[in-house]
Amino acid sequence: MRIRFTLNGKTVQVDAEPETRLSEILLHELAVASLRQDCSEGRCGSCLVIFEGMIVSSCMIPMFRVLGTEVTTVEGLFGSKDLRDIERGFQRSGFEPCRYCAAPKTLLTHAIISENTSPREEELQVQAQAVRCRCTSYQHFLEAIRNAAKQRRSRSGDT
């Protein structure tokens, strides 16, 4: 089955069986370097992507579902002001995730603050659990997201 979709703003076309995982295609067909596939059941968060504007574990998305959709990985943020806000927010918090989870935590932060630059605390606490790696403390990650949101607000002129 030939599947065409948009990856990081560019149209790509792959031959895949409908039940192939999106993570598998991103890793092995499209060589997306930021992605990892660990638990393969949507728990660890190492394969997070933004799929149709929503953060989701790509290992649980079959390729038939991807037809005609838009997928963003952290590579899609490279060079953007959005990524700079997140990096500054992380630096300001002294937050340094490990190489294993830096990409999914960055993407998750982007998804959270793109939706709402003043995320509700309750919602933030649920969403931040999407990446299971505990190389840094959970509270520290929450603080980094809050700082990144603050950077985004100050850039966009919100108070």
Add this chain to the structure above:
Amino acid sequence: MPQSNDVHEAGTRKRSTPKVYIPHSQNELLQLLRRHPESRIYAGGTALSSLEETGRLRLPSTIVALYGVDDLRRIARTDRYLEIGANATIRAVSRVGSNVIPGTLYDCLPHIVPPGLRTVATLVGNVCVPGTSTTSIAPLIALGSSLEIRRVGGNKWMTVQRFRSGENALLQPGEVVTRLRIPLAPWDAQVYRTSEDGRIGFAAIARRTKGGVDAVRIVIGTRLPEVIHNRELDAELTGRKLPLPERDIAAAAERMRNTAREHDPGFSNFDLYRIESLVSWFLRSLTRR
């Protein structure tokens, strides 16, 4: 879409490629289900997609996907009900907010699937998947929720309790759940608690008037598809004056423990102790609230 039933060299039968149908309206969906009664319905797909050692998901051979039907994403509120479409994701439901979603259900939402799947998994999907009843089933039964089941030429409403009771084998061929309806009654005490190992989901709601218990429902989800719901106990607690005497609380907790033991002989003593403790805690909390 090509289909193959080739035989591997090792002699095992190769799994066939699933056929996927994507309807764009409810009518089209019902027609497809009539034509393909063997098909499975794909909403969020998180339960349907079981694991496989390769890079593929193991999907049923024929799938009818709901994501093309916009109607089914709708979440509507009336004076008396909250109605949730079959394709409304858990994230969309939680965004409605704790001021609208009944507390016992709202507290349960983060426990249904891992956070990375909340944007695709659906609440109705969680109700329809046979298996454990530890997450949304217990709160929905406590709240008296029902499901709209449609097929070509008709529709019916069925309570979630009846749907999960095993009498109806969930869905008949050609049928699909299109809506979940949750009554918005003014319950003033609502809780949901789950054990860290996911073996128990405890939902309890109560309404108090004039220093007494006007109505109470205690439902416990277990690793079995059916829940523990002792209606006699609910009826006995209804109409009682507050504060409940300690001996009555202990007797109610003991009864729930016995009901749980009969329901699932596989419960450990620790599970039974937890059930007893949760019932006692909730009944005591009615006085404190």
